[in-house]
Amino acid sequence: MNLVESVESEYMNEGFPEFAPGDMVRVNTKIREGEKERIQAYEGTVIRRSNGGLSETFTVRRVAFGEGSERTFPLHSPNIESIEVLRYGAVRRAKLYYLRDRTGNSARVRERRRTATEK
């Protein structure tokens, strides 16, 4: 392990479940409003994970009331309280940008049936 990696490992978030593009996730983020802190959830499909190490980010896309929205989160930000995987998706590429051009049924990701060893 070199010195850069050893510095990065100190700041990393651990204990998040494994997730990949195509999965449906709920991201619980800490929001500070004045003095108070509360948890806000964002739910949707992961369309990409990029970079590595401490600067890794992932993007979640959701379509609400017919309007698409995307949010990019730094994976290791202290503001991310937890990540829940709601559904595993069966996809054949790493970046799901094609979902942006689709609406309705074709914008859905097939669910991946997991084998017993995966669980």
Added chain:
Amino acid sequence: MLKGIIGKKVGMTQVFDESGNAFPVTVIEAGPCPIVQIKTESQDGYQAVQLGFGTRKQNKVNRPENGHIQKANVSPPRALREIRVDNADQLSVGSMIDSGIFSVGDYVDVTGTSKGLGFTGVVKRHGFSGGKKSHGGEQDLRRPGSIGASSYPSRVFKGKRMPGRHGGRRVTVQNLEVIQADAERSLLLVKGSVPGPANGLLLINKAVKAGD
């Protein structure tokens, strides 16, 4: 106390503060540096310590240099550099300086040799804006334009900024905040960037102009 050390740039990354803001940091391997020589007022006319850093094969050390480091009884260093001090008599030859001389929140000046960029045009070297990309100016994209008037003065003024060798000079970046200092791993983490490539030699001094 001594307030300077020699180090090498390892690389850059980012870290988060408590409120979740990410900011860029440079990872520096600083020290451990043996004191090779102490310069005193009476002998040398000024007070300083000479530090060593890194390692070198014994067969790459020439005889005059070998004699010099033998006197301090240290292994051959990659580089020797001097740091000015006020109280040279309180330090001893052969003792080790590590990155623990800095603490979190200190401000430092970092000196290094910037990356050599070779023969460079005026846009990159001096920040000229170049020509227009449209409206018929396409042939002057990155050219310097006029370099002076004609019959008077009939010459180009000295110091006129022109293309030439860029980078590869000694550069000091002032007032970088220390984010982390760990003597065990010889680690120094500073906010922002420092001159030169990875593995480049750096001189880290306490900030001349105190922080903020």
